[in-house]
Each structure stands twice: as C-alpha cells, then as structure tokens.
Amino acid sequence: MQEPDQEARLMAVAALGDPVRRTLYELLRRSPEAMSRDQLAGSAGIPRSTAAVQLERLVASGLLSTENRKRGGRSGPGSGRPAKLYRTVRPEVAVSVPERSYDLAARLMAAAIEKSSADGSPVRDVLAQVAFEAGNELGSAAGTIDGMLTQTGYSPEPDGQGGYLLGNCPFHRLAHRHRDVVCGLNAALLTGALSGCADEIHQVLPDPDGPYCCARITCSPTAGVPAAPRPQS
Incomplete structure (x- = not known):
C-alpha cells in the first residue's frame, strides 16, 4: 500500500x-x-x-x-x-519521489517536468513522448503485450475477441485526482508497449467508462482475430 x-x-x-x-x-x-x-x-x-x-x-x-x-x-x-x-x-x-509504489508514473512525470523546464516544450507533449519510450522498453523486455500488461500490474483478461480487458489501473489513486494527465500517460505507455513488442495485431482504445482502467487493448480491425493467450502468471 x-x-x-x-x-x-x-x-x-x-x-x-x-x-x-x-x-x-x-x-x-x-x-x-x-x-x-x-x-x-x-x-x-x-x-x-x-x-x-x-x-x-x-x-x-x-x-x-x-x-x-x-x-x-x-x-x-x-x-x-x-x-x-x-x-x-x-x-x-x-x-524526490521515492521509487516504491507508483514509481513508474513518478519517474515519467519527473522526467517530463525536467525536460519541459529545460527546453520549454509543453509538459503534456513531453510526458506522452517519455511514456511512449518507457512503454517501448517495457514491451521489448516482456516480448508480448500480455506479458507487459501483467508485469506492469494491469491484470489483463482476454475479452473473447482477441483483445484484453484491463482489470486494474496501476495508477489508480493518481488518476482519481488527475484523470486527464494520467490517462494520457497511460495511453502513450500502452501504445509504446505495443511498438516495443512488435505487436501489429492489437491497438489501444480509450475506455472512459471502464470499471478499472481508462483504456483497453483491442484487436485491430485490419488484423485477423487471434485467440488471445492467457495472461502470464
């Protein structure tokens, strides 16, 4: 906690x-x-x-x-x-944000703020870039999108249509107070993860009414519908 x-x-x-x-x-x-x-x-x-x-x-x-x-x-x-x-x-x-719970969001936000201060770029634009790059690294390390989702705490479950429902938001408390900022970070992170694991089958879509996370992973309409593997334990 x-x-x-x-x-x-x-x-x-x-x-x-x-x-x-x-x-x-x-x-x-x-x-x-x-x-x-x-x-x-x-x-x-x-x-x-x-x-x-x-x-x-x-x-x-x-x-x-x-x-x-x-x-x-x-x-x-x-x-x-x-x-x-x-x-x-x-x-x-x-x-001075400690790297314990929520350490990923903290690192991304701190990095974006520092870069924005240095070059004057809009913070949200920089945050999206930083989050995409971090997601790319996480996706590359995990090898598959379900692996990345599990390792990062999203609790993915197959949706029966080739995609995943996200049963948890790793940034829940933060998103509760700063929804727009955190959901933008989240979307960029997940998009970067798909790029990192060379996943051309899935896409990230907003799910603002979702019970747990503001995004979901769906099967791209331009791809065949695969049977999504069970999340790694």
Whole structure:
C-alpha cells in the first residue's frame, strides 16, 4: 500500500503538469521573497481569479505554503488588511519521489517536468513522448503485450475477441485526482508497449467508462482475430 507521504509527493508531481501551475510555481521558486496573488498574476500574465484557483491547487498538493502579512512593514490602524502570500516548500518534491509504489508514473512525470523546464516544450507533449519510450522498453523486455500488461500490474483478461480487458489501473489513486494527465500517460505507455513488442495485431482504445482502467487493448480491425493467450502468471 502507498504510504501517505509517498502519495502526497506523487500528487505534487502531477500538479505541475498543468502549464499555469508550473509557471506560478517557477515564479515562486526563483523569488527570494513570498509573493501575493496580484504579484503572481501580473508576472504570469493571467487573471487574478485564475491565479487564485491554481495557487490553492499548489497549496493543496503540498508544493506551496501561505502566510498572511501586511506588506511594507506597516502595522496598526489604517495599515490595511494583511495580504495572503505564497512561497515554495522545500525540498522540491518533483525530484524526490521515492521509487516504491507508483514509481513508474513518478519517474515519467519527473522526467517530463525536467525536460519541459529545460527546453520549454509543453509538459503534456513531453510526458506522452517519455511514456511512449518507457512503454517501448517495457514491451521489448516482456516480448508480448500480455506479458507487459501483467508485469506492469494491469491484470489483463482476454475479452473473447482477441483483445484484453484491463482489470486494474496501476495508477489508480493518481488518476482519481488527475484523470486527464494520467490517462494520457497511460495511453502513450500502452501504445509504446505495443511498438516495443512488435505487436501489429492489437491497438489501444480509450475506455472512459471502464470499471478499472481508462483504456483497453483491442484487436485491430485490419488484423485477423487471434485467440488471445492467457495472461502470464
């Protein structure tokens, strides 16, 4: 089972997948002083209301802390209301995710964030690329798609039509809070796995209403329908 502090670190990594939150976080990370919503909104070029919502998401993810303080050292009557200020929490979570439960998702997200920071590419685009490459390696190592699915924790079961139903989501807790990001990662990972094991029979399709996983492996309409082997134990 995922320990609470490990899950919190992973949720923080996922929170940085949003470009607006990433920008706000980077502004604060580089600032020697805590900053207000107005300052951050102005620096990021976004509405104050948008900054407020995204800043609170970063606080909830454990990446930022807040304090209420009157600016300029003023105090007493007439000095105005205290401003809510934000600052980053140290150490930075994005590079300290432990490789235990959910280690695969954590590695992919951290790698995507680091690459995005280095070259300015959109985080989600980089995450899809990184996930595809990781899936390619996993598929190549496993040799078959059912082997990769079993080894990675998807609990595959033949669907009777040459494909597989996925009885488990290896990233379930993370996907519950960050569905779009994690389902995109998942699709790229599975597509890469098919490429890695040279599987031209199957394809990855979204299954948003699936009880366990947001994707399924189906037999490609351009291929013959094989009898799917039982998952490896």
